[in-house]
Amino acid sequence: MLPILWAANLACAFEHMDESKIDAVANAKRWQALLHYRQHLLGYKSAADDARFFLSPQGVKDPRAELLATLEKMRAAPTADINSHPQCQFPARLQFLGAQFPDWYAHLKKYDCPKLDAWFEKMQPQSASLIFPAAYLNSPSSMYGHTLFRINGKGMAAQEHVDNRLLAHSISYAADMPEDVGAFAYMIGGLFGGYPGHMYEEFYFDKINQYGDIENRDIWEYPIHLSPSELNFMLLHIWELQHVRFDYFFFDENCSLRLLDVLDVAVEGLDSAADFSTHAIPVDTVRALQKRNILGAAQYRPAVLSHLRAQAATFNPKEQDLIIDYTFGKRDLAEFANVFPDVSRRAYAMDFGYQYLRYNVLRKTVDKKAASKRSLALLSYRSKLPSVAIPPVPVPFTAEDGHKTARVALGAGYFNAAYLDFDIRPAFHDLLDNDAGYVQGAQLEFFVLKLRYLTDVVKNPLKLDYFKFVDVEAMSARDKFFFPKSWLATFGFYHDDLRGKYHDRFGVKAGRGLTWALGAHRLSVLALMDVNVASKFVGKMDAGVALKIADIYTLPIYSEKLGAKWQLSGEYWEYESHRNREGWHLAADLNWPLDIDNALRLSVKQHIGKNPNLPKSRLYELNLQHFF
Amino acid sequence: MKKLLLATALLMGSQAAMAAKDAGCGLGSIVFDGKEDKISNILAATTNGIGTQTFGMTTGTMNCGQNAFNKAEVDQFLDANIDKVAFDMSRGQGEALQGLADVIGVDASDSARFFEVSKANFDSIFQGTESTRTDVSAALAQVMSQDATLAKYVL
Numbered sequence: 001m002l003p004i005l006w007a008a009n010l011a012c013a014f015e016h017m018d019e020s021k022i023d024a025v026a027n028a029k030r031w032q033a034l035l036h037y038r039q040h041l042l043g044y045k046s047a048a049d050d051a052r053f054f055l056s057p058q059g060v061k062d063p064r065a066e067l068l069a070t071l072e073k074m075r076a077a078p079t080a081d082i083n084s085h086p087q088c089q090f091p092a093r094l095q096f097l098g099a100q101f102p103d104w105y106a107h108l109k110k111y112d113c114p115k116l117d118a119w120f121e122k123m124q125p126q127s128a129s130l131i132f133p134a135a136y137l138n139s140p141s142s143m144y145g146h147t148l149f150r151i152n153g154k155g156m157a158a159q160e161h162v163d164n165r166l167l168a169h170s171i172s173y174a175a176d177m178p179e180d181v182g183a184f185a186y187m188i189g190g191l192f193g194g195y196p197g198h199m200y201e202e203f204y205f206d207k208i209n210q211y212g213d214i215e216n217r218d219i220w221e222y223p224i225h226l227s228p229s230e231l232n233f234m235l236l237h238i239w240e241l242q243h244v245r246f247d248y249f250f251f252d253e254n255c256s257l258r259l260l261d262v263l264d265v266a267v268e269g270l271d272s273a274a275d276f277s278t279h280a281i282p283v284d285t286v287r288a289l290q291k292r293n294i295l296g297a298a299q300y301r302p303a304v305l306s307h308l309r310a311q312a313a314t315f316n317p318k319e320q321d322l323i324i325d326y327t328f329g330k331r332d333l334a335e336f337a338n339v340f341p342d343v344s345r346r347a348y349a350m351d352f353g354y355q356y357l358r359y360n361v362l363r364k365t366v367d368k369k370a371a372s373k374r375s376l377a378l379l380s381y382r383s384k385l386p387s388v389a390i391p392p393v394p395v396p397f398t399a400e401d402g403h404k405t406a407r408v409a410l411g412a413g414y415f416n417a418a419y420l421d422f423d424i425r426p427a428f429h430d431l432l433d434n435d436a437g438y439v440q441g442a443q444l445e446f447f448v449l450k451l452r453y454l455t456d457v458v459k460n461p462l463k464l465d466y467f468k469f470v471d472v473e474a475m476s477a478r479d480k481f482f483f484p485k486s487w488l489a490t491f492g493f494y495h496d497d498l499r500g501k502y503h504d505r506f507g508v509k510a511g512r513g514l515t516w517a518l519g520a521h522r523l524s525v526l527a528l529m530d531v532n533v534a535s536k537f538v539g540k541m542d543a544g545v546a547l548k549i550a551d552i553y554t555l556p557i558y559s560e561k562l563g564a565k566w567q568l569s570g571e572y573w574e575y576e577s578h579r580n581r582e583g584w585h586l587a588a589d590l591n592w593p594l595d596i597d598n599a600l601r602l603s604v605k606q607h608i609g610k611n612p613n614l615p616k617s618r619l620y621e622l623n624l625q626h627f628f
Numbered sequence: 629m630k631k632l633l634l635a636t637a638l639l640m641g642s643q644a645a646m647a648a649k650d651a652g653c654g655l656g657s658i659v660f661d662g663k664e665d666k667i668s669n670i671l672a673a674t675t676n677g678i679g680t681q682t683f684g685m686t687t688g689t690m691n692c693g694q695n696a697f698n699k700a701e702v703d704q705f706l707d708a709n710i711d712k713v714a715f716d717m718s719r720g721q722g723e724a725l726q727g728l729a730d731v732i733g734v735d736a737s738d739s740a741r742f743f744e745v746s747k748a749n750f751d752s753i754f755q756g757t758e759s760t761r762t763d764v765s766a767a768l769a770q771v772m773s774q775d776a777t778l779a780k781y782v783l
Contacts, residue, residue, distance in 0.1 A: 157733075158733030159733055347719070383718040383720075383750035
């Protein structure tokens with residue numbers, strides 16, 4: 001029926017459009033990418049959650065209806081504001097359909113789109129880059145990193161073809177989050193309901209200020225290999241996405257996947273989003289693009305903190321003291337001449353000193369008003385000294401050099417009797433995993449499932465040992481210059497085996513403390529508290545407090561990239577009613593990487609309980625871990 | 629019950645510590661103090677920012693006044709990068725200073741001179757912690773207009 005209707009409705013332009021061609025285009029991957037369709041068991045649905053993105057009322061679920069409506073509405077009479085004409089709103093669709101239906105296109109009356117033209121004039125796209133700021137534990141939206149595009153053009157520069165990347169424009173997809181939402185609320189919302197999300201355009205310097213200066217995240221920049229026509233098509237499609245709402249889901253429909261969708265539109269046959277069905281971790285999306293040979297070598301843009309950490313060690317203790325004392329207003333600027341008699345070295349120290357002062361202002365560890373006077377005095381003095389180069393920060397391993405993000409483990413252990421363990425973790429990194437490519441001292445785990453098969457139990461020998469929804473630990477090390485605080489938070493379901501006495505509990509645990517780096521050791525001291533819900537407890541609820549001391553010692557094996565880690569830890573717990581868990585929990589763990597994606601982990605655990613009736617026994621466990 | 633209350637309080641505290649603060653609140657200028665209409669106040673509005681969903685918008689910000697370069701982009705760039713520009717001027721090199729040169733429209737062949745002049749005249753350009761962004765851009769224009777090579781970039 002439909003073709004006849006069309007023939008009746010539309011003029012000669014549709015003469016050569018047979019039904020099979022319409023079907024072919026409606027089913028074409030490029031068309032479906034342009035409309036962000038996902039195939040489901042029962043048909044199609046677009047990821048766009050916005051009626052304005054579709055020209056047919058059925059468009060959200062029907063690629064063919066949307067195609068027919070588009071072919072028709074592109075021919076609509078000019079609107080009062082031509083910029084809202086479908087040709088101006090959906091220029092990538094227009095270009096794609098023009099190539100598919102040349103006769104239709106030849107007969108189409110075309111309109112100029114002043115706003116679109118002005119945007120291209122502003123962007124002046126020469127090339128595009130994929131920008132990857134590293135993981136940042138203090139913001140739940142960025143816990144496992146983030147990706148965005150940078151369109152390299154003249155940006156805001158007054159000249160043509162300026163390649164200062166600060167001036168370029170960035171394009172990112174982000175959730176529109178209320179400012180005061182907490183981490184757990186964000187995760188729950190992001191997991192199940194989704195937040196409305198949109199594409200945003202910002203200056204790249206604003207992104208650097210945010211990521212590199214405030215959040216102290218290293219940034220990786222990958223050139224994207226695009227032909228001029230692919231780049232042009234990508235920009236046309238990004239234009240189509242402005243204002244369009246895509247609900248943001250924490251794991252799958254997130255910033256990184258949305259960018260893959262855009263690249264899949266730009267590059268015919270790329271099909272990169274197809275690699276992801278359940279969750280898209282930014283580093284995995286980088287890997288998916290590398291596999292398709294569309295990314296160039298990564299450029300490293302270190303965070304200010306990385307600069308400072310790299311340079312701090314180049315000063316002797318006396319020099320360090322002066323820089324710190326000046327920053328906090330304890331000593332005078334004149335002393336730089338005594339401590340640094342050589343003018344070049346003095347200039348180098350002052351360059352460091354200013355950046356360190358600025359770092360402290362951003363962290364609010366120094367009074368801003370007083371710091372502003374000291375900053376200006378320092379810069380004024382420094383401007384009379386010669387120019388000196390700031391040495392580059394040694395380039396660390398890139399995120400994709402690191403282990404893969406999902407992990408499965410098989411283990412065997414002994415705790416009064418032998419048992420077998422199976423453990424799966426979709427994401428991402430724990431404190432004992434090999435650090436190359438990850439932030440040292442930063443743990444982030446999601447949906448960790450551990451099953452245990454007990455050999456001494458006949459009935460139901462398979463037990464759920466635990467299921468953790470999330471387990472975050474941020475153990476940044478302190479030294480003379482830097483004094484971050486450490487914290488951890490986790491919640492999950494636990495089946496505690498206290499030597500034959502089982503306790504099922506749902507628990508939330510949090511802690512705060514400090515971590516110090518002492519050579520290859522990282523020593524942490526934390527106060528922990530937990531709240532547990534269990535049927536056995538009086539009032540169904542219990543709470544505990546603890547002190548935790550842990551030391552992780554890392555030594556490189558085989559190469560700098562692989563480090564064996566040895567952790568000794570002790571936690572002393574006190575509870576309201578869960579008395580059997582009270583006392584010292586001691587553990588020794590050794591993680592020995594076999595290669596980047598395989599490791600052996602040996603654990604010995606001992607509980608010295610306060611309940612004298614509990615038999616004392618030790619747990620031994622060996623795991624083989626594989627990252628994939 | 630005391631432990632329960634304590635633990636709950638701590639959990640809440642950790643939650644607050646992790647609270648989502650995506651936008652960089654508090655990135656103000658450190659060279660200048662925070663008086664009304666001073667750079668740090670302007671900064672508080674512009675650098676908090678999440679970008680725009682409207683890609684067609686011109687780059688000018690609302691309260692970017694006329695400057696001696698007649699380019700709103702100069703104001704906008706200074707607003708976001710004043711700390712880095714001051715740092716780069718004091719040492720006569722750097723990406724932010726190059727960015728400012730590009731926004732003003734300084735030719736590549738003159739940028740070494742631009743770096744040199746801004747370093748030599750640092751005290752005239754950044755006169756005090758009370759200076760506003762407008763003062764800085766006016767002072768820079770003044771300094772450039774007195775230089776044989778750079779005068780052509782100033783109106």
